[in-house]
Amino acid sequence: xxDAELAVRYPELFAARRWEYARISPQFTTDVPPDDIVSxxxxxxxxxxxxxxxxxxRDVWFLPGxxxxxxxxxxxxxVRELAEEAGARLTGELHILGAHRGVSEAPGPHRPHLPFPxxxxxxxxxxxxxxxxxxxxxxxxxxLEVRAYDLxxxxxxxxxxxxxxxxxLSLAVEKRTR
Numbered sequence: 001x002x003d004a005e006l007a008v009r010y011p012e013l014f015a016a017r018r019w020e021y022a023r024i025s026p027q028f029t030t031d032v033p034p035d036d037i038v039s040x041x042x043x044x045x046x047x048x049x050x051x052x053x054x055x056x057x058r059d060v061w062f063l064p065g066x067x068x069x070x071x072x073x074x075x076x077x078x079v080r081e082l083a084e085e086a087g088a089r090l091t092g093e094l095h096i097l098g099a100h101r102g103v104s105e106a107p108g109p110h111r112p113h114l115p116f117p118x119x120x121x122x123x124x125x126x127x128x129x130x131x132x133x134x135x136x137x138x139x140x141x142x143x144l145e146v147r148a149y150d151l152x153x154x155x156x157x158x159x160x161x162x163x164x165x166x167x168x169l170s171l172a173v174e175k176r177t178r
Contacts, residue, residue, distance in 0.1 A: 003030055006171070013167040022110070024119065026100035028164075033099045033120035039110070040067050041077045044097070044125040044172035045088055050148035051169060052128060053157055054085050056141050061157035063165070064088065066140065070113040074122060086146045087134045092127035097172055099123060125172040 007014035018025050042065025045052035053061040064085040068077045075094060082088040099120040109116035134143040149157060151173060158165035 006030065010164075010167040010171055012164040013171065015164065017164075022104065022119075023106040024102040024104050026102035026121065028098055028100050030098040032096050033101055033122065035074065037101070037115045037118050037120045038068065038074060038099070038122045039114045039119045040121040041065050041074050041081065042121065042123055043078050043082065043094070043128075044123070044169055045082065045086060045128040046125065046172075046176065047088075047128060047130060047148040050150055051154035051158075051172075052086050052088060052130070052146065052148050053154060054134070054141075054143045055145040055147075056143060060160045062161040063158070063168075067111070067114070074124075078124065078126070082128060084135045084137055084140050085143050086128070086130065087132040088128040088130050088146075090126055091129050094124050094126045095175065097123040097125055097168065097175060123168060123172075125176055 003014065014028050016025065016027065042063045045064055052064065054064055055061050064082050065078070066081045066085070078094055079090060082090065099122045101120045104117045104119055130146065130148065134146060136142055154169055155166040158169055
């Protein structure tokens with residue numbers, strides 16, 4: 001009953017929630033979802049002990065990651081999203097933290113190749129290096145700034161994206177140091 005123990009320590013991460021933009025009420029779990037329901041992959045990217053965050057035009061700091069492309073593996077999605085949003089490359093193994101899972105109430109999938117109605121947003125952590133500017137493809141988010149922050153600053157800034165982001169980062173740090 002790992003999730004029950006973690007939910008006590010990370011209540012915001014495990015709290016019931018509603019993502020209206022996706023028409024879903026996802027629940028976080030540390031159980032690894034089946035590959036065929038993973039629509040999005042995001043990574044807590046570490047440069048040493050610092051955490052990489054990306055800032056967009058809304059002045060929101062977020063973790064690199066995004067939607068899988070047709071036929072794309074989880075690993076390949078992470079590699080692509082790190083380059084596009086953070087100008088980063090993997091230097092170590094990708095570790096799965098957990099996923100937000102739910103059943104979409106939308107009339108169909110967000111894109112034709114994506115899973116539906118059961119979907120999962122996968123959260124991972126990995127060591128990376130910043131190798132250049134984000135590639136900012138025309139059909140993606142426009143990242144204005146990428147920085148690797150110490151834990152205290154990363155926790156504070158990540159809360160501009162989701163209120164539970166600081167707890168996800170804390171869980172990643174906990175898992176990484178074991």
